[in-house]
Amino acid sequence: MSRSISFSSSRAPHSARALSHLIRASRSFFRRSIADPVESDLSQYEALLVKIRACRCSQLTDGDLRERAAALRARPAPEREVEAFALVREAARRSLDVEPFDGQLIAGLALARGRMVELPTGEGKTLAAVFPTCLHALDGRGVHVLTFNDYLARRDAAWMGAVFERLGISVGCAREGLSSVEKRAAYACDVTYATAKEAGFDFLRDRLAWRVEDLVHRPFHCALVDEADSILIDEARIPLVIAELEGQAEEKTRDLADLAKALVRGQDFDTDAEHRNVFLLEPGIERVESALGRDLYAADGQALLQAVHSALHAEALLSRDVDYVVRDGRVEIVDEWTGRVVEKRHWPDGLQAAVEAKEGIARRSRGRILGSITLQHFFRLYPILAGMTATAHSAADELSEFYGLETVIVPPHVPSRRVDEPDAVFVDRQAKRQALVRGIADVHATGRPVLVGTSSVRESEELASDLAASGVVCVVLNAKNDEREAAVVAEAGLPGAVTISTNMAGRGTDIRLGGADERERARVVALGGLLVLGTCRHESLRIDRQLRGRAGRQGDPGSTRFFVSLDDEIFEHYSLTQELRGHGASVSGQDEVSSRVLQREIEHLQRVIEGQNFDIRRRLTQYSALAELQRRITQERRDALLAMDPSKADEEGPGALPALDPELHARGRECLGVVRLAALERRVTLFHLDRSWADHLAWLQDTRESIHLVRLGGMAPLDEFRKQATAEFLDLQRRIEQDVVAEMSALIDKGSAADADLAHLKGPSSTWTYLINDEAFTLGVSFGQTKNIGTAAATALYWGPLMILTLLADRWKRRRRRVSAR
Numbered sequence: 015m016s017r018s019i020s021f022s023s024s025r026a027p028h029s030a031r032a033l034s035h036l037i038r039a040s041r042s043f044f045r046r047s048i049a050d051p052v053e054s055d056l057s058q059y060e061a062l063l064v065k066i067r068a069c070r071c072s073q074l075t076d077g078d079l080r081e082r083a084a085a086l087r088a089r090p091a092p093e094r095e096v097e098a099f100a101l102v103r104e105a106a107r108r109s110l111d112v113e114p115f116d117g118q119l120i121a122g123l124a125l126a127r128g129r130m131v132e133l134p135t136g137e138g139k140t141l142a143a144v145f146p147t148c149l150h151a152l153d154g155r156g157v158h159v160l161t162f163n164d165y166l167a168r169r170d171a172a173w174m175g176a177v178f179e180r181l182g183i184s185v186g187c188a189r190e191g192l193s194s195v196e197k198r199a200a201y202a203c204d205v206t207y208a209t210a211k212e213a214g215f216d217f218l219r220d221r222l223a224w225r226v227e228d229l230v231h232r233p234f235h236c237a238l239v240d241e242a243d244s245i246l247i248d249e250a251r252i253p254l255v256i257a258e259l260e261g262q263a264e265e266k267t268r269d270l271a272d273l274a275k276a277l278v279r280g281q282d283f284d285t286d287a288e289h290r291n292v293f294l295l296e297p298g299i300e301r302v303e304s305a306l307g308r309d310l311y312a313a314d315g316q317a318l319l320q321a322v323h324s325a326l327h328a329e330a331l332l333s334r335d336v337d338y339v340v341r342d343g344r345v346e347i348v349d350e351w352t353g354r355v356v357e358k359r360h361w362p363d364g365l366q367a368a369v370e371a372k373e374g375i376a377r378r379s380r381g382r383i384l385g386s387i388t389l390q391h392f393f394r395l396y397p398i399l400a401g402m403t404a405t406a407h408s409a410a411d412e413l414s415e416f417y418g419l420e421t422v423i424v425p426p427h428v429p430s431r432r433v434d435e436p437d438a439v440f441v442d443r444q445a446k447r448q449a450l451v452r453g454i455a456d457v458h459a460t461g462r463p464v465l466v467g468t469s470s471v472r473e474s475e476e477l478a479s480d481l482a483a484s485g486v487v488c489v490v491l492n493a494k495n496d497e498r499e500a501a502v503v504a505e506a507g508l509p510g511a512v513t514i515s516t517n518m519a520g521r522g523t524d525i526r527l528g529g530a531d532e533r534e535r536a537r538v539v540a541l542g543g544l545l546v547l548g549t550c551r552h553e554s555l556r557i558d559r560q561l562r563g564r565a566g567r568q569g570d571p572g573s574t575r576f577f578v579s580l581d582d583e584i585f586e587h588y589s590l591t592q593e594l595r596g597h598g599a600s601v602s603g604q605d606e607v608s609s610r611v612l613q614r615e616i617e618h619l620q621r622v623i624e625g626q627n628f629d630i631r632r633r634l635t636q637y638s639a640l641a642e643l644q645r646r647i648t649q650e651r652r653d654a655l656l657a658m659d660p661s662k663a664d665e666e667g668p669g670a671l672p673a674l675d676p677e678l679h680a681r682g683r684e685c686l687g688v689v690r691l692a693a694l695e696r697r698v699t700l701f702h703l704d705r706s707w708a709d710h711l712a713w714l715q716d717t718r719e720s721i722h723l724v725r726l727g728g729m730a731p732l733d734e735f736r737k738q739a740t741a742e743f744l745d746l747q748r749r750i751e752q753d754v755v756a757e758m759s760a761l762i763d764k765g766s767a768a769d770a771d772l773a774h775l776k777g778p779s780s781t782w783t784y785l786i787n788d789e790a791f792t793l794g795v796s797f798g799q800t801k802n803i804g805t806a807a808a809t810a811l812y813w814g815p816l817m818i819l820t821l822l823a824d825r826w827k828r829r830r831r832r833v834s835a836r
């Protein structure tokens with residue numbers, strides 16, 4: 015039985031995967047036919063547009079504009095909308111010397127209603143966002159405009175600042191690396207530009223504050239997210255983490271790494287078709303057990319089993335220089351989307367340690383995690399949330415399900431003249447590369463600018479050196495500096511420019527044909543505008559559309575084409591190369607393959623992969639939802655404590671701690687006085703709350719990393735996780751009370767709260783923040799569809815790895831029975 019997924023729509027679906035895809039597709043069709051997440055009727059916005067145009071503001075002085083805007087602050091948002099938009103329109107005319115397009119106003123109106131707006135690249139989303147931003151900023155409770163990177167936050171704050179200032183609306187930028195005083199000032203502005211990550215890290219830092227005046231954020235009000243598909247979907251599942259800077263004991267992962275190296279694929283272990291999961295086979299289990307001298311499936315062996323899995327995962331599924339690089343004695347993760355090394359990102363602890371052990375690197379101290387939140391949950395903290403991007407349509411279902419965001423598609427103000435040519439398909443990578451180099455050289459000779467999107471830095475560099483050998487000079491974007499990249503991408507429309515970049519580099523930067531010079535522009539237009547070439551199709555159609563969108567800005571001419579080969583990674587990854595070869599039988603000259611059939615196959619494959627990724631994200635959300643609920647409960651309690659003012663403590667009222675024994679409380683009041691006792695209670699409780707919460711996070715993470723193993727015991731991991739995490743959380747509440755009461759008793763018994771006794775009751779001395787690359791959390795997640803091993807066994811006939819699981823499950827059950835019989 016082939017391990018590949020059934021990708022051809024012309025054949026009967028024959029694997030569990032294809033079947034589940036079918037069910038999913040029909041479910042999503044059903045859902046769509048009831049409630050379409052895409053709003054296509056723009057008439058309600060057009061009616062408002064007429065009203066906005068009717069507001070004449072051109073006669074007003076600058077002072078009048080400010081006064082009018084100030085007067086609007088007293089009115090509720092829906093009532094002031096038309097006038098606010100008219101004022102922004104006038105302020106934009108004066109400050110930026112542009113006449114906002116109707117499409118920008120429509121996008122602004124949709125954003126004001128908390129929609130996800132699709133507006134093509136180059137149509138001016140930056141300005142469109144200023145309309146709803148001003149509207150909501152007039153509430154005086156702060157609007158956050160969340161950008162794709164730090165450079166764009168600074169650029170947009172400065173660029174749009176003039177419009178806001180003309181209306182008396184203050185603007186700040188919460189850049190990375192600002193002091194907390196500067197951050198607080200930035201968030202105190204009516205409008206704050208920042209990256210989503212930085213706003214999230216600031217949120218986590220605030221959760222550790224011991225004084226209200228140390229908080230940098232105000233309560234959240236409204237967020238507008240730019241490049242929203244990338245941030246709300248691709249990055250949304252990444253947990254942001256704040257941790258204590260402190261050493262941690264070296265773990266014994268080195269031996270396991272050596273053991274994993276010695277295991278043989280196909281004999282001792284195997285991976286599933288998508289290379290997402292790795293499984294030990296029976297002979298492998300025996301080898302590991304005899305090497306460790308321990309029973310891997312003993313009742314108390316979950317941690318060891320997880321460590322073995324991590325070692326195997328690091329060895330079999332992660333490759334140096336592809337998934338990560340080793341630099342300055344550190345393992346640094348390479349981002350799957352940008353192909354670039356991402357700073358401040360780690361795998362979950364167990365896997366990170368395993369990779370470091372595999373590379374023989376000393377374990378970096380990581381410190382205790384003190385707080386964590388996924389971007390997805392972070393966004394949900396904003397009562398008003400809206401987003402904009404050039405490619406929302408294909409993610410509309412997901413945006414609706416995860417964020418309740420309805421998508422509105424706004425057409426460009428001049429119809430697009432871009433031509434998307436059918437893919438050029440080649441038998442292998444070498445043929446593709448040759449054709450690509452030849453094609454670029456030919457177009458370059460005419461002076462037409464070319465932008466090439468690659469999937470990795472390595473590919474960019476190889477292509478550049480091949481081009482150099484053919485006498486074509488090009489610019490390669492692989493700088494880590496977003497600002498420098500933006501400057502280079504801005505020049506990509508100059509005559510004769512050949513620019514090579516990974517797919518996300520320079521996102522958010524406008525590419526003008528001919529640069530700033532109008533004569534040059536005419537020349538480039540005559541040549542056909544910008545030519546965008548992709549060196550492969552991506553796993554998501556959305557990413558392909560992002561790249562194509564670089565050409566044909568604001569009605570410019572332009573064309574796009576993807577170069578594809580049958581041995582591209584995307585096909586090899588899904589074991590499709592051979593089958594595609596069968597389809598593309600008609601090899602024409604130059605190794606180019608007739609692509610009609612293939613085109614359909616590729617798009618079908620993309621839909622299947624997108625569906626799978628959607629499922630994985632859905633599953634991750636199910637896991638993180640419970641942790642988030644617990645975080646909120648804990649935070650509410652902490653916020654109340656933080657806000658408590660001991661100097662206002664009431665002689666009669668109960669203290670912060672209802673659990674404190676009344677007698678003890680009375681004694682405390684007597685020897686410390688009401689105010690000092692209240693201050694002490696507050697301090698002791700804050701300390702134990704934070705400490706216990708950090709313990710709980712560690713517990714959640716460990717359990718989360720290993721819970722998929724319970725499937726081997728025939729249980730449903732998610733149900734089991736919920737059960738265990740709920741019990742643990744309830745227990746945590748009891749422990750906090752106990753710890754606080756014990757500490758308070760000791761202090762009161764001493765009869766004084768001397769400073770020396772309180773020295774340990776403080777927050778962490780220093781912290782650092784990073785992102786967890788939770789790829790590894792998909793371990794076992796893709797098996798989530800089948801609730802129990804019994805059903806899984808039915809499909810195992812069709813699906814190799816499941817058979818292995820069943821085998822393991824039986825063994826696990828057998829042993830558990832043995833253990834419990836003892």
Ligand code: ADP
Nearest residue numbers: 112113114115134135136137138139140141524
């Ligand atoms: P997007 O984010 O949608 O890709 P940007 O906000 O970067 O687009 O704007 C693209 C370009 O369009 C910028 O150079 C900007 O100055 C220009 N622009 C925006 N709005 C207008 C307008 N109403 N009239 C003319 N040019 C505009």
Ligand code: MG
Nearest residue numbers: 139140522523
């Ligand atoms: Mg933009």
